[in-house]
Amino acid sequence: MPELPDVEVFRRYLDSTALHQKISSVEIRKERLLEDVSPDDFKKSVEGNEFSSSHRHGKHLFARLNSGSSVVLHFGMTGELKYYKDPADEPDHARVVFHFDNGYHLGYDNMRMLGKVALTDEIDEYVENEGLGPDAGRLSFEEFKDLLDGKRGMIKSAFMDQSLLAGMGNIFSDETLFQAGIHPKRQVGNLSEKDVETLYEKMMEVIEKAVVCQVSDFPDYFLINYRDEDAECPRCDGEIEKIKVSSRSTYFCPKCQK
């Protein structure tokens, strides 16, 4: 699930549920999800604190503690957050659970465990050490143009490259390319100035719309509703095709994406 829009929705969810409440304890149910910190140290740094604010960079969510450190959450392919009171409402794969003084719990659920949970004193430093590019949602057109300048290879690969720009994944890269009418395998070097402009505008639009609809009930003209081989293209009378691009499933319309 989680690409930039999903994680932004998680961030807002965290803000509206779990801020400003004392964390009485944390349960680490899968130690392997912790990155560069022992369960003991993690617990010591978190317990007794409150989450005071949040930040998102690409697909990484940072939950700041009032101590100044931040809990880092990365969701892999199957992660999500759930805030609940009744233990019966605990999600099926809660790998890390924050327990609050008010009786509620925040579960970091992650079936496939491809994500990670970490701790950092400096968000900027963490982002830099991870080698992440600028956040795709907070990027000016000039910055976007500069990123692509001199890049080679396929445009979809560029979108997916977290070190180039952070946040776009498989689904929303396909979506942006579809909305822009550009073939996922187009070489970056072959894009016209107009193409680059369209890509930027559509990327921003796709991100914004996806966040506004909370990553469900997407607008009808979104490709995401038609990720099926042989589905009808929502923009023309073509048929959606499925191919592999950098070994990821890619859906596009050969008729309106050139």
Added chain:
DNA sequence: AGTACCACCTGACGGC
């Protein structure tokens, strides 16, 4: 530098 493939994990689904 770019790409292709494997690995890490778990679960759902379709075919036989």
Added chain:
DNA sequence: TGCCGTCAGGTGGTAC
């Protein structure tokens, strides 16, 4: 019903 292969919205390492 059961087994098996395939696939899934991410990423890191490795080898061409």
